[in-house]
Amino acid sequence: MMGFLFRFASPQAFYRLAGQIIPWLVGVGTLLTLAGLWIGFFIAPTDAQQGEGYRIIFLHVPASWMSMIIFMAMALWSFLGLTFKTRLSGMMTSALAPTGAIFAFLSLWTGAMWGKPMWGAWWVWDARLTSELILFFLYLGYIALTSAIENPARRDKAGSIWSLVGSINVPIIYFSVIWWNTLHQGASVSVTKAPSMAHQMLIAMLLMSLAFWAYSIAIAFYRVRTIILQREYDAHWVQSLPEAQ
Amino acid sequence: MNWNSWSEFFLMGGYAFYVWGSVIVTFALLAIEVLWVLNARGSALEWVKAQRSISE
Amino acid sequence: MNAFLAILRRDLRVAMKRKVEVLSGLFFYLVVATLFPLAIGSDLDILRKIAPGILWVGALLSSMLTLGRLFEADWQDGTLEQLVLTPHNLSLLVLAKILAHWLLCSLPLVLMSSILGLMFDLPLDYAWVMMATLLLGTPILSCLGAIASALTLGLRGGGVLISLLVLPLYVPVLVFGTGAVESLAAGLGVQAYFSILLAILLPALFFSPWACAQALRVALE
Numbered sequence: 001m002m003g004f005l006f007r008f009a010s011p012q013a014f015y016r017l018a019g020q021i022i023p024w025l026v027g028v029g030t031l032l033t034l035a036g037l038w039i040g041f042f043i044a045p046t047d048a049q050q051g052e053g054y055r056i057i058f059l060h061v062p063a064s065w066m067s068m069i070i071f072m073a074m075a076l077w078s079f080l081g082l083t084f085k086t087r088l089s090g091m092m093t094s095a096l097a098p099t100g101a102i103f104a105f106l107s108l109w110t111g112a113m114w115g116k117p118m119w120g121a122w123w124v125w126d127a128r129l130t131s132e133l134i135l136f137f138l139y140l141g142y143i144a145l146t147s148a149i150e151n152p153a154r155r156d157k158a159g160s161i162w163s164l165v166g167s168i169n170v171p172i173i174y175f176s177v178i179w180w181n182t183l184h185q186g187a188s189v190s191v192t193k194a195p196s197m198a199h200q201m202l203i204a205m206l207l208m209s210l211a212f213w214a215y216s217i218a219i220a221f222y223r224v225r226t227i228i229l230q231r232e233y234d235a236h237w238v239q240s241l242p243e244a245q
Numbered sequence: 246m247n248w249n250s251w252s253e254f255f256l257m258g259g260y261a262f263y264v265w266g267s268v269i270v271t272f273a274l275l276a277i278e279v280l281w282v283l284n285a286r287g288s289a290l291e292w293v294k295a296q297r298s299i300s301e
Numbered sequence: 302m303n304a305f306l307a308i309l310r311r312d313l314r315v316a317m318k319r320k321v322e323v324l325s326g327l328f329f330y331l332v333v334a335t336l337f338p339l340a341i342g343s344d345l346d347i348l349r350k351i352a353p354g355i356l357w358v359g360a361l362l363s364s365m366l367t368l369g370r371l372f373e374a375d376w377q378d379g380t381l382e383q384l385v386l387t388p389h390n391l392s393l394l395v396l397a398k399i400l401a402h403w404l405l406c407s408l409p410l411v412l413m414s415s416i417l418g419l420m421f422d423l424p425l426d427y428a429w430v431m432m433a434t435l436l437l438g439t440p441i442l443s444c445l446g447a448i449a450s451a452l453t454l455g456l457r458g459g460g461v462l463i464s465l466l467v468l469p470l471y472v473p474v475l476v477f478g479t480g481a482v483e484s485l486a487a488g489l490g491v492q493a494y495f496s497i498l499l500a501i502l503l504p505a506l507f508f509s510p511w512a513c514a515q516a517l518r519v520a521l522e
Contacts, residue, residue, distance in 0.1 A: 041254075046247060052258035063271070102274055107295045117263050125281050134469045141466040148456045149299040158452045159517040161512060162466065165448060167469050172501070176473035183480055215275065222282050225280045229289040 009086045011228045012237050018221035026220070030202030040042035044200040047060055051118050055090070057201075062209040063103045064128075066216055067135060070100035074142075075167035078160035088224075090156025093163055094112030094146055095224040101139035127154050127181040131174045138166045179222050304389040305397045315374075323405050325508035326336075326367045330410050333359040334417045345422045353431050353482035360435055361442060361471055362412040366405040368446035368467075369453075369460040371398060372517065376454055385521055392510040395517070399440075399447050399510065407439035430485050434478040437498040444502075444509035445470045445484035451516035474501065 040058035047054040074093045081089025111129050112122045122151050123129070145162055148153040197205075232238050248254040257264045316323055337355050338348055375381040375398075384394050415436055418428040448468040453459045481494035 013317060031292055042247060044247075046258065051260060053260035053263055055257070057275050059267050059271050099278065102278055107275060113267045118262055134472055137465070137469040140264050141469065144462055144465055145452065148453070148458060148462060158516065161448075161516055161519070166470070171471070172473045173469065176476040180476040180480065184395060185481055186252070187400055214506065219256055219278060219282060223287065226282070226286045226289045228247045229286070229288055230295055233293045234300070238293060241293075 006188050009084070009088050011088055011091070011232050012027060012235070014088055015225055015228050021220050022221050025214045025218035026031060029211050029218060031099075032211035032214060036204050036211055039200055039207065040204030044204055045198055054201075056110050056114040058204050058208050060107060061205055062212040063106040063110060064132060065209055066101055066212045067104035067107050067132065069213070070096050070103065070168065070216060071135065071138070074100065074163045078163040078167075081156060081160050082164070087156070087231070088228075089153075090160055091094065091224050091227045092220065093156070093159055095220045095227060096216075097142050097146070098223070099219050101136065103212070103216075104132060104136040104139055108136060110187060123182070127174075127178045129175045130181070131171055134173055134177070135170070138145055138170070142166065158192060302389070308384075308394050308397035309401050312398055313358050313405065315361065316401070316405045322370065324410070326363045326406050327409050327413060330359050330368065330413060331417070333362065334420060338420065348421040349423060350435060352423045353479050355421070356414045356417055356423075356431060357435065357438075357475060359405070359438065360414060361475060364407045364408055364439055364442050365446060365464055365471075366460070368443070369451050371447055371450045372454055373450075373459075382387055383516065383520060385517060391514040391517070394515045395447070395451075395510040396506070397480040399443050399513075403440055403443045403449075405505060407443060409434045411439060424453070427482055427485060428467070430491055431478075431482050434481045434498060435493065436505050437495065437502055438474045438478040440468050441474050441498070441502050443469060443503050444505040445474075448509055448512045448516060451513040453521065454517065454520040474498070477501075 007019055036058065040055060044055070046052060074096050077089045077096070080086065081093065108129065111132065115124055115129075116122050142159060142162055146155050148161040149158055186201040229238060229244075238244060255261060255265075334356060337351070341347060341351070372381060375384065385391060387394075390400070413431055415428050415432050418431065423431070445468050446463065449463045453462050456462060477494050477497050481491045484491050484494060
């Protein structure tokens with residue numbers, strides 16, 4: 001089993017595998033998106049308290065989830081890379097980061113768009129939004145660090161170390177922000193409190209989450225293939241690729 | 246089906262700015278990311294070709 | 302153990318020759334603390350309320366600014382490479398450097414915070430709690446910052462990069478540190494906050510030197 005997995009740890013094998021998987025992910029992702037948006041915007045009923053405005057959650061919640069899942073995936077690849085010293089792991093971690101950062105930003109943006117009509121302010125310092133903001137900073141930090149290092153081996157290792165350090169701290173950060181929020185409760189209400197959900201709403205949210213997941217994997221695979229091309233450019237197998245003729 | 250007409254759909258019960266503001270920014274950013282990634286691959290392939298010409 | 306003490310003594314001695322570097326961090330703290338009342342107004346009721354937060358953030362920023370220099374000097378004159386190559390446990394040597402840095406740069410901030418508290422009319426018992434949280438919290442900041450400093454060794458934009466990397470990680474320390482004073486103000490106990498800070502400090506003291514050692518080896522390859 002491990003042998004089977006390790007075969008794909010070589011950039012060449014992974015390049016080919018990822019290339020085969022991407023079209024499927026694009027297809028599945030597109031279908032999921034269309035289905036999710038259809039149910040979310042045309043089938044799911046109006047909410048009693050939040051009117052039509054609640055429909056933002058079909059984008060906000062999947063974006064939040066992906067921003068967190070991707071950060072964990074980066075930590076997993078980092079751990080694998082540092083343990084097994086595989087080059088591909090560092091490449092995958094870098095490939096995931098920009099997408100994660102974008103989803104973190106979208107989570108904040110849609111969160112603000114949802115919060116303003118519902119609670120009157122573009123930003124309220126509730127625990128979830130504040131944690132998401134800090135997660136966004138963690139992504140920016142990783143991207144800044146890896147952008148500043150020219151040597152690819154050092155870049156991968158340093159990025160992996162920092163990704164792990166960040167991930168270990170995320171639960172502590174989340175816990176501390178919740179604590180801080182309850183300390184200063186005052187008038188703040190949780191912005192991300194979803195309306196009591198009709199089942200069509202749940203289905204739409206699930207479909208959109210899966211859609212974003214398919215998208216993220218596809219984009220990360222696509223990006224890692226480019227990174228592989230840049231790093232392994234003088235390998236014979238790269239020079240012989242049909243797309244490189 | 247919730248909507249009686251297209252204009253109702255676009256109005257989103259008065260929340261049009263917020264809902265469409267979210268939808269547009271989301272899909273715009275993701276579209277930009279896709280274009281960026283496609284472009285990066287193109288540049289990388291050009292570069293690989295150039296490297297081969299140099300070494301030949 | 303001897304190596305640990307040797308590094309500690311050496312770093313302290315070297316810093317004593319360059320007192321300016323050590324004092325500038327302290328001066329920065331003083332200036333920052335002075336700017337806030339100037340910006341916000343001299344209403345003592347408001348200042349008393351925001352004092353713990355400002356004094357904590359000021360100490361945090363000051364200690365963060367000096368972190369860039371933790372490994373810099375040794376790296377530039379080749380000492381760092383020697384340290385990595387010695388048979389001694391690199392984590393232990395790093396711990397010595399972190400301790401030296403904390404004694405020189407952060408401990409003065411902790412002591413100064415009590416004096417600055419006077420500028421904000423902070424009641425004495427609040428000031429004591431604040432100092433205690435700083436005493437527990439600043440070593441954590443040093444430990445986390447050291448990792449960032451080791452990772453960014455020799456990179457352009459090092460100082461700012463360290464700040465960007467490390468500020469998200471500082472949030473829990475800041476929250477629990479200032480939370481203790483808030484809790485005191487609300488008439489609740491502060492025990493829990495000290496326990497949490499201690500619970501973060503002990504693993505940090507153990508894990509950070511090790512992570513720094515890994516980062517330094519990576520940077521020096």
